[in-house]
Amino acid sequence: MQKYQEKFKQRLKQQVEKWQPGDTISRDQIYRFLHSVNGTAASIGLPDYSQAASEKLTELNKELKDKWSFEEVMTGYFSPFIKDMTEQAEGLRESTLVPVSTLETIEEQDAKAVVLMIDEDLDFLSGMKSGLEQRGFIVLLATSPEKGLEMFLNERPNCVIVDYVRPYERGYESAQSLLSKATSEFIPVLMISSSMDKHIELNAYKSGVADFIKKPVNSEELEVRMNNRLRYQKVIQQTIMTDDLTGVYTRRYLSTEGKKQLSQALRSKQTLTAAMFDLDFFKKVNDTYGHPAGDNVLKSFANIITQLKREYDLLFRLGGEEFLLLLPNTTPAEAKKVVERIRIKLRLTEYQEGSSSFNVTFSSGIAGSTIETKNLEELVEQADQALYMAKQTGRNQTVLFENKNMVASKRTIYVSIIDDDEVLRRILFDRVCELVTDQVNLEVTAYKNGEEFLLADWYKTREKHLVILDRIMPKMDGLEVLSILRSKYPEHEVMVLMLTGRKQEQEIVKALELGADDYLTKPFKVDEVTARIKRLIKRSLL
Structure with a gap:
């Protein structure tokens, strides 16, 4: 965090040095300087700066003047920052630093x-x-x-x-x-x-x-x-043990009963196999036929699995359209036979909604326990990796987990960061790059204003995008950019997280109406914005 503080103070010093004695400084220039300090400082562990900028913004809003002399600004609006701007980075006051240990994870x-x-x-x-x-x-x-x-x-x-x-x-x-x-x-x-x-x-x-x-x-x-x-x-x-909609066991019950089943399997040197199911393109069912139709499909699918599984097999709904079947004393190859019987039955099931009819399919991943299996979480994670491979290589199929080096092609999400504040841009860029996982690759690009972003070759057809957009920027503000995004690009492909200063709550609600998916108010904690970005990335993968 200290490197960002040093860079931030250096940038402020350079910005102030652009003005010379005898210059006239406009209201807009003062506002942008204070707004930038207020929005960025607290996010990088400089709350004193943010508080001082907020107080000076309040003073500015009460003034009727539109222009000030260099001397008035330096001894007035910028006075809280002048002293620290001239200090060397190693002389930063301890009181302005927030230890990493105090930041929320x-x-x-x-x-x-x-x-x-x-x-x-x-x-x-x-x-x-x-x-x-x-x-x-x-x-x-x-x-x-x-x-x-x-x-x-x-x-x-x-x-x-x-x-x-x-x-x-x-x-x-x-x-x-x-x-x-x-x-x-x-x-x-x-x-x-x-x-x-x-x-x-x-x-x-x-x-x-x-x-x-x-x-x-x-x-x-x-x-x-x-x-x-x-x-x-x-x-x-x-x-509660059972899912209210489908009547099968819940994820919560999996954490207790699943552990017991694995313990018994390891103790008796038998294999416990986990088969994970995910209905293909289930969101389209909800969007096309409505959520009641989607609920009927979920209940029907759970009923089909229940009919075709053995009496001692255990079925859990993990959430949404994901289910997990635990098969005691069963090898993955044997479990695949059960899963394929379920596939055939579901393929022959036709769903009727009004005058329309439709069919659904599922992808499945299977993993079996071994003497090396450490816990239930590892077994479920292996089944999930196999499921991910099934979805990435065509869906409507079953894939068996083979080894820890099993890798499916990554899903790429294109992230655009648009903020005129260089320090905040750098922080967001670094944090987003850290979110790359085995399943998700993030292509991150930063832009200093909305015009630069819109003129760039940022949009990839039929791909997922996340745009992190500042509200107040020179040339073209965030609401203008948002309006263009929503009018020209598919909403389901482009998610928008808007950042704003404290004084623009009403405008941010307007941004929500224009189609922003989420927003954060500056100053924010860096881990808070990271968590919001993670949430949006997860949504984009649905």
């Missing part, structure tokens, strides 16, 4: 509760997001029930906060569908409303919401209510 960020908020009131969304994020939640925003349902299905939040929608209003069916799915999965839904009508509150509770809160909402009270519901949810989920 990505795992800690991933462990935070994810809250989905759905409301058409843009000011309310902005205010509540800020308050809840200060209390440690990850907050996702949707400005309509339709978008909220889509985000719920993609992100699987821990809690949902939704505005009351009357039966005759747009989005009512989507709101009800979300509520039904959330309650079936024991995800608490808190409903909010500005209405004082007691009947609305009673109807909300009858529909299954966990809590009903009247506006104006106090973020501290909301946090207490959410934490209560989340604790209750955890207790419920820990006691």
Whole structure:
């Protein structure tokens, strides 16, 4: 982190040195300088800089002048930074450094509760997001029930906060569908409303919401209510073994029963085989025929496996369209015969939705335990690697795990970082490059403004892209770039993470309406933005 701090201070010094005594400095120049400091400093462990810049921005907004002399600016707006800008890097004040040990790890960020908020009131969304994020939640925003349902299905939040929608209003069916799915999965839904009508509150509770809160909402009270519901949810989920939709065992039960099965297999020197299933292009079923049709396919598929497996084989739903079958005392070759019987049965099954009919297929990966198998996680990971190979080499097939060197072709995601701040650009570039895995290759390119990005050969047809976009930039701002992206390129191929300063919450909600997939408010912790990028990369692979 110190190298970024040194580079940042050096850049500030160079920027200030461009002005000379006798120069006139405009409001826009002062604003951009302070905005850049405010947005970047805290993210690299210089909170004093960020705080000072924020205070000076407030002073600037109160001023009616449009121009200042060099002397006025240096002794006024830039005075908190002048002294440190002239110091050598080794003389950095200890008080401005944040030890690496105090920064949140990505795992800690991933462990935070994810809250989905759905409301058409843009000011309310902005205010509540800020308050809840200060209390440690990850907050996702949707400005309509339709978008909220889509985000719920993609992100699987821990809690949902939704505005009351009357039966005759747009989005009512989507709101009800979300509520039904959330309650079936024991995800608490808190409903909010500005209405004082007691009947609305009673109807909300009858529909299954966990809590009903009247506006104006106090973020501290909301946090207490959410934490209560989340604790209750955890207790419920820990006691549940079967998946509510399909009736098969849950992933949670796999962690206990699966370990027991593997222990027995190793003790008796038998083979426990894991067969992982993934329905091919299942998202297209939901998009084309609707989520109820998708649910029917999942239930039917689970039923087919249950009919064709042996009585002592164990079937688990891992989540979404992924299932795992544990076959005790069975070699991978024997398990493949069972899987192919399931494939034939599914291929002969025709699904009817209105006047349309369709068929589905699946890919499968199989791995068997050996005396070298350390734990259940290793066995499942090997089956997952084989499944990945099956999907990458054509789908609708079964692949057996062969050895630890088994590698499928990587999926490439093209990442574009657009920010006029050189230091922040460098930080984001370095962090994104660190996210490359055995399964994902990231092609990362950085641009200093929107025009440079749009003129570049950045778009690859039929490939996945992630654009990390700053809101405030010279020449062309982030909202203009976002608008062009959404009008010219397929939304399912291009995901957008927008970065903004603290004072632009309302504009960011506008960005969500224009089609941004997520946003972060500067200053942010580097690990926080890394976790958000990881989440979007994972979504792009679906």
